[in-house]
Amino acid sequence: MTSTIQAPPVAPGAPASRAAGGAGRRPSRITRLRPWLLFAPALIVLAVLLLWPLVRVVLFSLQDYGLREIVSGEPNWIGLDNYAEILADPSLWGVVLPNTVVFAVLSVAGTVAFGTAVAVLMASLGPFWRTIVGSAIMVAWAMPAVTGTYVWVWIFDADRGVFNQALQALGLQDDPVNWFTNRYSFFAIVLLNVIHHGFPFVAVTVLAGLLGVSKEMLEAAEMDGAGPFRRFFQVIVPNLRQVFTVVIILSTIWDFKVFAQVYLMPGGSGSNREVLNLGVWSYVESFGQNRYGFGSAIAVLLTLVLLAITVVYVRTMLKEEEL
């Protein structure tokens, strides 16, 4: 910041005067400092609570950081041993990574497809039904992840859950089944939960985009003989490319790191190692086993995956507009 103060008086860092020929005000020192003064409080918070911890988690990942190190504060460097151990762990390749990646792909596809279908449906409804459906999906959206997860757990509860009771009443099964012990049915429930919670964002965002697509273009396409499918894929989708990019990438980022939805389900907090994903594995190793260094290394791997996705996001944004 000091360098900003000492910059020459006619530095080109002056306020953006976008009005044509608006060269009226001379940039004074205070004007040049102003953006920094405005940004400083947020910058301090972000630096201390997000950036420095990010650096620290990388440092922890290179240490055997356990209870002893937490108390003494003495670093115990072990280089890349934590990473070597993770990569050599067969459960990473057989369980954790598939649970994380396959789940994310399925839930993103499910959320975006379902959300888009709902948006298209809503766009075709009259104002009355659109308001009804809109309010209903707001209700689904508003349900916190924690309570939403508990409701799904309750619905699929082994002993008293309505799902088991309905299946028995229909004669489809004789005894209640514990759906949480099997890895696939466990994640099917998580998938249901995540789609239910995530599709409203997609529906609302895509609907807003749909309503912005010019009527003339759609009518012109219809006159040219394009059916509803062609109109959707050749007029609407290209027009909403940016909207879709945003919802797909945001959903990807959210679905890669589902935590509460897994952690709060029976066996999800580490007792059933078949259902671990990267996030829960990191947490369980850190706070369950006091292996903070090992947990940090897992967290760093998860972060790298997400950063790669973010880079794609940023590049798309940069292509579309000037930051």
Added chain:
Amino acid sequence: MLVVLLLAFTLFPVLWMLSSAFDAKAGIGAASILPREWSLENFRYVLTEGGFDVFLRNSAIVALVTVLASAVLALLASVAVARFRFKLRTALLLMVLVVQMVPLEALVIPLFVQVRDLGLLNTLLGLMVVYVALSLPFGIWMLRGFVAAVPVELEEAAYIDGASWGRMFRSVLLPLVMPGLVATSVFSFITAWNEFIFAMTLLGGATENYTVAIGLKQFFGEHSNEWGAIMAASTIITLPVMVFFVIVQRRLSSGLVAGAVKG
């Protein structure tokens, strides 16, 4: 028909939660769609014996402070990036975007150590500080679109009329970005109200400081879960969020699109 199916899927979990919450016999005997015995007993139980009144108060304090602090910080920062061209501006914006993508699991380990070193473990203050940081990037990113959308001509007209910068901020900029502020405040409220992993980690040792999101744990037993109580407590947690969503429904969607797409 499609609409009915959609409504059924969307609303079923919510209705099931409500029905169990109002059923004195939830979790006993066969399930039924409507409560077999309508009663407020579950609510009375969680609020008086379950300690939920305290959790509600804790969450309200944490959420209020988080909303106010992050709204002020995000607004100032978004004006800086939307209205001024300065060195490192793009770098700051990218940093804001990138930290938003960082998974909480990666932050929870170092922040646990950091909050512990500050002596703030098991305190509400420690949690609030973390929540302000968590809601800032989104707030800045979203508000920047709203600030940029305010025509510079309006500001310049205010200057020409002799208004100071601070005066212009209050009477020109602030009213026009209010919808954005509302939307970001809703998001930071929801972050603070719903957040689970930090609350669990940073408040783990102090039941009296639990927020609602982790207070639910109280009703899970070794062998059986008090589902009526859990659903009543879930209803209490969900209500404020739903009220917020309904109030800002319109602004929320336009804000989302403006913030996310138009940037």
